[in-house]
Amino acid sequence: ExxxxxxxxxxxIEKKQPVAFWxxxxxxxxxxxxxxxxxxxxxxxxxxxxxxxxxDDSQLPKDRFxxxxxxxxxxxxKIQPAELGDSAVYLCASSLDRRTENIQYFGAGTRLSVL
Amino acid sequence: DAKTTQPPSMDCAEGRAANLPCNHSTISGNEYVYWxxxxxxxxxxxxxxxxxxxxxxxxxxxxxxxxxxxxTLILPHATLRDTAVYYCIVRVGGEYGNKLVFGAGTILxxxx
Numbered sequence: 001e002x003x004x005x006x007x008x009x010x011x012x013i014e015k016k017q018p019v020a021f022w023x024x025x026x027x028x029x030x031x032x033x034x035x036x037x038x039x040x041x042x043x044x045x046x047x048x049x050x051x052x053x054x055x056d057d058s059q060l061p062k063d064r065f066x067x068x069x070x071x072x073x074x075x076x077x078k079i080q081p082a083e084l085g086d087s088a089v090y091l092c093a094s095s096l097d098r099r100t101e102n103i104q105y106f107g108a109g110t111r112l113s114v115l
Numbered sequence: 116d117a118k119t120t121q122p123p124s125m126d127c128a129e130g131r132a133a134n135l136p137c138n139h140s141t142i143s144g145n146e147y148v149y150w151x152x153x154x155x156x157x158x159x160x161x162x163x164x165x166x167x168x169x170x171x172x173x174x175x176x177x178x179x180x181x182x183x184x185x186x187t188l189i190l191p192h193a194t195l196r197d198t199a200v201y202y203c204i205v206r207v208g209g210e211y212g213n214k215l216v217f218g219a220g221t222i223l224x225x226x227x
Binding site for chain 1: 147149156157158159160161164200202206214215216217218219220
C-alpha cells in the first residue's frame with residue numbers, strides 16, 4: 001500500500017514568488033492535515049480537512065496561505081507571496097477518520113527555501 | 116491543554132534498551148499519550164499510544180505511571196536505524212476536535 005505522497009520534495013524560490021505543494025493521502029483516508037515544521041522544532045498544524053471540508057484552519061495564515069481539497073482526495077497548499085520566514089518543511093498527513101484521527105501517517109514533506 | 120516535557124537528547128549503545136522519559140503532569144483523565152518518531156529527512160512515524168495500561172507492539176513498549184503524570188518509551192534492542200527525534204504527545208482537545216501538538220522532542224542517538 002502506498003503511503004502519503006508529497007511533491008515536490010524540494011523547492012527553492014525567491015521571496016514574493018508564489019509556490020504550491022501537492023499531497024496525495026493514503027487511499028480511503030478521509031482526514032488530511034497540513035503541517036509546517038521549522039528547523040529544530042516539531043511540526044505545527046496549519047489546517048485539517050474532513051473530506052472536502054476544512055474543519056480546523058485556525059493556525060493557517062490566511063493573508064498569504066490557502067489550501068484546497070477538491071473531491072476530498074488530493075490537496076494543495078499555496079503560499080502567495082512567499083516570505084523569507086516561510087522557509088520550512090511542509091508536511092502532509094492523513095488518517096482514516098475522526099475515530100482514529102490521532103494515528104496519522106505522514107509524507108516525507110516538501111522542503112521550501114525562500115531566498 | 117496538557118503539555119509534555121522531554122529531555123532534549125539522549126545517547127544509547129547499539130543493542131541496549133533505550134528508555135525515553137516524558138513528563139505530562141497536567142494530563143486529564145481521558146487524554147491519551149502518543150509517541151511518534153522522526154528519522155532525518157522523513158515525516159513523523161507513529162510508534163505507540165496508551166491511556167492507563169502499559170502497551171507493547173512490534174516497535175516498542177510504553178510504560179505509564181499509575182498517576183499518569185509520566186511515561187517511558189522503551190526500545191528493547193536499539194539499532195542504528197532507531198536514531199531519530201522522539202516526540203511524546205498528549206492529545207489536545209479543543210473547539211475543532213482533538214489534535215496532536217508536537218513539542219521539540221528528544222534526539223536519540225544510537226551509537227555502535
